[in-house]
Structure formats: C-alpha cells, structure tokens
Amino acid sequence: MSKDLKVLVSSNDFPESAIKILSDKFTVVVSRYSNYGESARTVNREELLRLIPGCAALVWCSDSPITKELLDAAGDSLKVVATSSAGYNHCAVDELRARGIRLSNTPDVLAPAVAEVAVSLILGAARRLTENLAQVRKGVWEIGFSKCLGQDLRGSTVGIVGLGGIGRAVVKRLAGFEVGRFLYTGHREKPEGKALGAQFVSLQELLRSSDVIVLAAPLTDETRRMINAETLAMMKSNAILVNVGRGDLVDQDALYDALKNNKIYGAGLDVTSPEPLPRDHKLLTLDNVFILPHIGSATVRTRRDMAELAGNNVVRALSGEPLLTPVLE
Known part of the structure; x- marks a missing residue:
C-alpha cells in the first residue's frame, strides 16, 4: 500500500471515520460537491470527471449511475469500485466486469x-x-x-x-x-x-x-x-x-x-x-x-458502518486481499 495510490470519494458528505481508514494508507481525493440530487447531474459530474484520472479506487456514494464516460476517464488505473449501498444496479456491473474492475457493496449493515x-x-x-x-x-x-x-x-x-x-x-x-x-x-x-x-x-x-x-x-x-x-x-x-x-x-x-x-x-x-x-x-x-424520502439506511450508526465497510473494501482490494463483501472479484 502506498500514498502514491489515489482514492476518489464521490460525495462531500462521506463520514470522517471512513475517510481516515483510507487516508491512513492512500491519498484521498474528495469531491467538493454532493453526489445526490441535482448536483450529481451537473457540477459533481464535471468534478468527478476532472478528479478520476489516475485514481486506483472509486468510493461511490450515490444511487446515481456510474457512467461509461466516468470509467473511460478513469482509464486503466482504476482497480476497484466500492459502492456505499446494498444495491448495485447503478454500478454498470457489465462494464466493470469487462474492464476487470472489482466491485464491492455494503449489504447487511443497513x-x-x-x-x-x-x-x-x-x-x-x-x-x-x-x-x-x-x-x-x-x-x-x-x-x-x-x-x-x-x-x-x-x-x-x-x-x-x-x-x-x-x-x-x-x-x-x-x-x-x-x-x-x-x-x-x-x-x-x-x-x-x-x-x-x-x-x-x-x-x-x-x-x-x-x-x-x-x-x-x-x-x-x-x-x-x-x-x-x-x-x-x-x-x-x-x-x-x-x-x-x-x-x-x-x-x-x-x-x-x-x-x-x-x-x-x-x-x-x-x-x-x-x-x-x-x-x-x-x-x-x-x-x-x-x-418517505428513501431514508431506509439514514441513521448515524448505519451510514457510518456502510462508509467504513466501503473504505475497508478499498483497503483490501488495493492490498491484493479478497473483498469483504464482493460483487465482482
């Protein structure tokens, strides 16, 4: 593991405890914007396209879709996507599989x-x-x-x-x-x-x-x-x-x-x-x-646990270990 490896966190509201898990081992880049609502489709989309080149990992905090455009911008450096969610229908699974990119989710904790x-x-x-x-x-x-x-x-x-x-x-x-x-x-x-x-x-x-x-x-x-x-x-x-x-x-x-x-x-x-x-x-x-406005996992403890699990999946992926909760290995 090396600080030379960059990890991109897709939203500006990712819990600090999970950021620390990542920043202790890697260089962490966090979007300035939220990856939810209107900003996910506008300013944050442009931000992520600008930040992702050269990143080894993407922590996805959103149910907005991961696009082919974003993966193309990432290039060959991207090794793993960790979605902070149980569902992963938004994660372009077939595209990730074709590129040999690992994928994890956060089931059970929520x-x-x-x-x-x-x-x-x-x-x-x-x-x-x-x-x-x-x-x-x-x-x-x-x-x-x-x-x-x-x-x-x-x-x-x-x-x-x-x-x-x-x-x-x-x-x-x-x-x-x-x-x-x-x-x-x-x-x-x-x-x-x-x-x-x-x-x-x-x-x-x-x-x-x-x-x-x-x-x-x-x-x-x-x-x-x-x-x-x-x-x-x-x-x-x-x-x-x-x-x-x-x-x-x-x-x-x-x-x-x-x-x-x-x-x-x-x-x-x-x-x-x-x-x-x-x-x-x-x-x-x-x-x-x-x-209700999609608040199923919206408790302090649950969102923290989801974020920390996503962070630990990135750590394991970039150190060559099996994912804790794999979707694609």
Missing part, C-alpha cells in the same frame, strides 16, 4: 435500519397516517367510534418478497406484533426461513394470501416492475404493499390505479421512481399511501 423503516411504513399505511396527519394539520378531526379505523397487524399474514438480510430483519421485528404467519418467496427455500418460522411459497401464493406484502428484493431484469396491474389484481382488497427495495420494482401507474379504486387497502413507499418524487405526482394526491 438491514436493521431499513427493517425499522419497513415496519414504520406498514404501520403508517395500516393506521392511515397520511390521512390522519392531514387532519391534524387542518385542525379538523374526524371524531367518533367508527371513524378513521385502520387495520391490525395482530393475526395478519405478512409476505416478504426477498428473504435476504433486510427481509429477515423485518420478520424479526414484526414477531412482537403477534402476526399470524409469515410467508416468503424467492429463487429457493432458505434454512433461515425455517428458523424464523416463515413458509416458502410461490410469488402468486404470497400475493393472494398476504395482508401485508413487503418488497425487499434487489432490482434486476427479473424483478423490474414485478408489481404491476396483473400482480396487483392478485392481492386481497385489504392488502398493504410496502416497498423498501427499489422504486422500479413497482409499476407506479398501476399502483396508483389500484389505490385510487380501492383494489388494495394501502401502500407504504420508502423508494419511488423517480427520486425525488415530483410534488405534483399523482400518488401524492392519495390518502391511502404513506411515502
């Missing part, structure tokens, strides 16, 4: 925080928090024994689409709510599911049987818009759909129609497409959807 947000979304949709918060802000409350009634989790069937780290953490946190049964679906049955008392079923069976459906799957060609008009039609009229995966798992036009026409009871979304969701988006006109 599972507890994302699971907490999933539970919040379930409760928000089940107890009609969007509608009820609007009452508070207006100062006009619907008061009565049969007003503003929500749904119980007690005795319900909860279906998890993707029993990875986040899905398992959701099941563990919901166990105390006296859920009747847990279902899950995926490519295969998992021993972890049996240990949690969750039953492996087909996607169709899960959609037809569940009162709450939690999407915790990665975005792939197979899962893109897996929730669409056809699959929404399989759900129960009291079903609540929660998405903590990626916005494009859901056809939002079809979801809007299902919610608007009360084909399902409600939805809770921490991820949307696009992000941010425009203020005039039609989903925001509905009372039966509870939307």
